Amino acid sequence: MVSKSRFSKVKGISPPENQQAEFGSLARKWLDSTKTFRDAEEEARCLFHSLTQRAFRGEL
Secondary structure, three states, X not given: OOOHHHHHOOOOOOOOHHXXXXXXXHHHXXXXXXXXXXXXXXXXXXXXXXXXXXXXXXXX
């Protein structure tokens, strides 16, 4: 285990706040777009399942 005083001496890389904010904004946009793609994929899967069921029942 590392003590607080020893840990506080460790130097880390910290980009400027504006770059951190820009990265956060891009990350949120990316996460939103992946959710949109997952939702669209799920909808396409449901529609395909419905279509195959209708085809097997002879409704097409």
